[in-house]
Amino acid sequence: MVYRCRFDEALGLSIEARTAYARDGVLVLEDFVPAAQCQGLQQRALELVAEHAPQAPGTVFSARDQRYAKDAYFENSARGIGAFFEAGAFDAQGRLCVPLERAINKLGHAMHDLDPVFQAFSHGARLQAVADGVGLGDAKLVQSMYIFKQPGIGGEVNCHQDATYLYTEPQSVVGFWFAIEDAHRGNGCLGGLLGGQRGGLKQVFRRQAGGALQLEPLQADLRWDMEALEWLEVRQGTLIVFNGLFPHLSEPNHSAQSRHAYTLHAVSGQATYPASNWIQPGGMPFTGFV
Ligand SMILES: O=C(O)CCC(=O)C(=O)O
Ligand SMILES: [Fe+2]
Numbered sequence: 001m002v003y004r005c006r007f008d009e010a011l012g013l014s015i016e017a018r019t020a021y022a023r024d025g026v027l028v029l030e031d032f033v034p035a036a037q038c039q040g041l042q043q044r045a046l047e048l049v050a051e052h053a054p055q056a057p058g059t060v061f062s063a064r065d066q067r068y069a070k071d072a073y074f075e076n077s078a079r080g081i082g083a084f085f086e087a088g089a090f091d092a093q094g095r096l097c098v099p100l101e102r103a104i105n106k107l108g109h110a111m112h113d114l115d116p117v118f119q120a121f122s123h124g125a126r127l128q129a130v131a132d133g134v135g136l137g138d139a140k141l142v143q144s145m146y147i148f149k150q151p152g153i154g155g156e157v158n159c160h161q162d163a164t165y166l167y168t169e170p171q172s173v174v175g176f177w178f179a180i181e182d183a184h185r186g187n188g189c190l191g192g193l194l195g196g197q198r199g200g201l202k203q204v205f206r207r208q209a210g211g212a213l214q215l216e217p218l219q220a221d222l223r224w225d226m227e228a229l230e231w232l233e234v235r236q237g238t239l240i241v242f243n244g245l246f247p248h249l250s251e252p253n254h255s256a257q258s259r260h261a262y263t264l265h266a267v268s269g270q271a272t273y274p275a276s277n278w279i280q281p282g283g284m285p286f287t288g289f290v
Contacts, residue, residue: 001230002024002028002230002232003016003017003020003021003027003028004028004029004030005017005029006029006030007029007032007129007239009126012129012132013027013129013130013132013133013134017029017133021133021134021243024194024246025192025194025245025246026232026241026242026243026248027240027241028234028239028240029130029238029239029241030234030235030238031235031237032178033180033236033238033239034237035236035237038179038180038237041117041118041121041146041180041262042180042181044115044117045107045146045148045180046101048081048107048111049101049107050100052082052083052107053083053085053100053103054100056073056083057069057070057073058084075213075278077108077109077110078109078143078280078282079113079279079280079281079282079283080109080114081107081110081111081114081115082108082109083107084104084105084106085103086103086104086105086148086150086154087153087155088153088155089102089103089104089150102150102153103150104150105147105148105149105150105154105155106146106148108143108145108146109144109279110143111144111146112141112143112264113141113284113287118146121262122141122144122264122289123141123290125290127264128288128289128290130176131174131266131289134174134241136172136266137268138269139267140267140268140269140286140287140288141264141266141286141289142265142266142267142273142286143264143265144262144263144265146261147262147263148260149253149258149260149261150253150258151187151253151255151256151257151258152253152254152256153253154187154252154253155252156249156250156251157249157250159193159224159247159249160247160248161201161245161246161248162175162242162265163204163244163245164202164203164205164215165277165278165279166244166265166267166277167204167205167206167274167276168267168268168271168272168274169271169272171201171244171245171271172244172267172268172270173244173265174241174242174266174267175240175243175246175248175264175265176239176241176264176265176266177190177239177240177241177242177261177262177263178237178261178262178263179234179235179236179237179238179240179261180260181236181257181258181261182235182257183233183234183238183259183261184233185231186257187257187259188250188259189233189234189250190231190232190240190249190250191229191230191231191232191248191249192230192232192242192246192249193224193225193226193229193246193248194228195228196224196225196245196246196247197244197245197246197247198245199225199245200218200219201219202218202219202222203217203218203219203222204216204218205278206276206277207278224247244265266289269286269288273286
């Protein structure tokens with residue numbers, strides 16, 4: 001069973017919490033974010049959708065040029081704010097069949113740097129204290145995402161390890177997943193393979209010599225041992241912290257209830273960050289929590 005506790009403002013992460021994280025690769029911190037702050041982020045995310053979604057490619061799919069436009073848009077979002085549609089938001093003719101605010105799968109990937117509301121939320125001593133507790137003393141933020149998991153059409157996220165996309169040597173990426181709304185089996189909560197981080201990294205998403213991004217296998221067997229799967233049902237305001245090698249997933253949302261989450265990914269400033277990773281600091285250096 002995943003270890004659940006509250007963050008101690010004075011003491012930080014307890015020995016028990018640190019031990020559980022080392023064993024399982026994941027830790028659940030309940031009541032980390034006050035409800036009013038969750039609502040503020042939700043409100044701001046909707047404003048960002050209104051601002052950015054109209055420029056997002058994807059309202060007509062399957063055309064060849066559309067594919068290039070989508071790839072370029074995705075890559076530019078590494079140091080910007082992009083809006084990405086749910087596949088289920090379109091009809092067979094490729095026309096949007098839900099209102100824009102119900103059509104977006106996620107916003108990403110630099111709100112933590114570029115948007116004042118998300119910037120303020122994504123920094124501070126509390127987050128650094130959590131990072132310290134899981135062994136990420138020199139944390140550098142590389143990515144943020146606001147995931148909507150829309151009612152009815154919220155897509156599945158296949159089992160993966162975040163170190164596949166944010167590779168460092170040695171492995172250092174840590175995921176900070178904030179439940180902006182209650183997340184449960186019905187609306188597509190996270191699930192993960194406890195202890196699965198010990199099996200090492202299965203794949204890496206690297207820029208190839210020709211410039212294209214591609215998944216490369218690092219192990220012969222890419223299957224997951226689903227025996228170890230545990231569902232991480234959490235209330236609004238919970239922070240789930242997980243190791244970059246922790247395998248995790250979420251199911252489609254067939255319910256009438258959305259499942260908003262905000263995620264931050266940080267790496268160690270002491271680790272080597274390769275030029276082949278899809279996200280590069282560019283003109284902006286990766287900033288710390290403090
Ligand atoms: O929220 C989800 O469904 C998946 C999130 C995820 O994979 C992550 O935060 O690393
Ligand atoms: Fe992930």
